[in-house]
Amino acid sequence: MVYRMVSPWTMTQAQLEDALHPARFVLCGASQEKSVGWTEPRGEEHGALVEVVGGHWLLRQMVEVRSVPGAVVKRKVEEQVKQIEASTGRKPGRKEIRDLREDARMTLLPMAFTKQGSTNVWINPKARLLVLDTGTQARADELITALVKAIDGLVVQLLDTQTSPAAAMAHWLESQEAPRGFSVDRECELKAPDESKAVVRYTRHALDIDEVRAHIAMGKMPTRLALTWNDRVSFVLTEALQIKKLAFLDVVLEGAPSSPTADAKDSGFDTDAAIATGELSGLIPDLLEALGGEMQPA
Numbered sequence: 001m002v003y004r005m006v007s008p009w010t011m012t013q014a015q016l017e018d019a020l021h022p023a024r025f026v027l028c029g030a031s032q033e034k035s036v037g038w039t040e041p042r043g044e045e046h047g048a049l050v051e052v053v054g055g056h057w058l059l060r061q062m063v064e065v066r067s068v069p070g071a072v073v074k075r076k077v078e079e080q081v082k083q084i085e086a087s088t089g090r091k092p093g094r095k096e097i098r099d100l101r102e103d104a105r106m107t108l109l110p111m112a113f114t115k116q117g118s119t120n121v122w123i124n125p126k127a128r129l130l131v132l133d134t135g136t137q138a139r140a141d142e143l144i145t146a147l148v149k150a151i152d153g154l155v156v157q158l159l160d161t162q163t164s165p166a167a168a169m170a171h172w173l174e175s176q177e178a179p180r181g182f183s184v185d186r187e188c189e190l191k192a193p194d195e196s197k198a199v200v201r202y203t204r205h206a207l208d209i210d211e212v213r214a215h216i217a218m219g220k221m222p223t224r225l226a227l228t229w230n231d232r233v234s235f236v237l238t239e240a241l242q243i244k245k246l247a248f249l250d251v252v253l254e255g256a257p258s259s260p261t262a263d264a265k266d267s268g269f270d271t272d273a274a275i276a277t278g279e280l281s282g283l284i285p286d287l288l289e290a291l292g293g294e295m296q297p298a
Contacts, residue, residue, distance in 0.1 A: 001132045001140050001242055002284060003156040004294070009125035011151060013050050016057070019150040020049045025062040030110040035064045036142065039118065042269050053270050056277040057123035061143055064116045068108040076104040119143060122277060129284065130156050135242050159241055162292030166239040169222035176208045178227070179290035184208075185226035187236060190215050229283045237287070248275055 011019075025037030039062040040047035051058040077100050084092050092100065120133040121143065130147075132140050148154050161168075168179075178184045188207050192198040200215055216222075223239045232252050236244040252275060288294045 187226035
């Protein structure tokens with residue numbers, strides 16, 4: 001998900017490091033359901049929270065969730081209800097059952113397994129772009145909230161274009177002509193806007209066929225379309241202007257290290273960061289141009 005930073009970037013690396021430090025990630029406590037915090041992009045314990053590679057800033061936020069399966073809670077509550085009925089001869093009321101359910105969940109929580117997940121953040125100060133490695137709006141909102149809390153004056157808006165991605169993708173499929181620098185690949189999803197919500201999906205299938213154009217003529221609009229940019233990066237564009245299934249092609253990876261070295265950990269991180277930020281720094285402006293240019297932030 002790509003955001004435009006409305007105001008110029010003025011922080012130094014040290015300032016951002018200090019701003020993120022109070023919210024450094026810590027593991028969930030025994031009775032804690034969720035922990036969210038910033039962690040080291042390189043994966044080195046007690047390392048820096050902000051990495052800068054070639055002028056591009058890289059962050060990572062970690063989320064750990066501890067949850068008890070609902071079926072387990074339900075089973076424990078049912079056992080307690082039976083015990084109450086057997087010992088008192090009465091059936092617990094709704095409020096009592098609700099309290100039993102909460103007590104059971106809190107009792108079982110320390111024994112529950114935890115699940116971790118991290119999300120990478122890329123800040124391009126020069127281009128005033130903020131890119132989140134997630135396609136989930138709730139996760140993106142959580143990240144943006146954390147960044148706004150840490151960075152005074154940060155204002156961001158999702159990128160918006162003169163032509164909607166759906167309209168542009170429909171034109172490319174109808175005309176069988178991709179925008180300059182792009183080619184249409186073999187994956188697409190079309191959805192009807194009416195109450196039927198009919199969906200047609202093509203996977204590993206040629207899209208330059210009459211059937212696809214017929215679906216569009218009947219009113220179905222593309223919600224996803226696989227594209228390749230300059231024979232270097234393949235991806236799927238969505239109707240929400242999200243970039244999914246990002247893959248760097250062989251021509252991009254030819255210069256990457258192919259064997260471990262003494263500095264493999266560092267060089268691997270720097271190389272991966274340089275490839276990703278370098279390619280996306282070219283792809284995003286070209287994609288915006290293909291969509292008629294960017295709407296100016298309000």
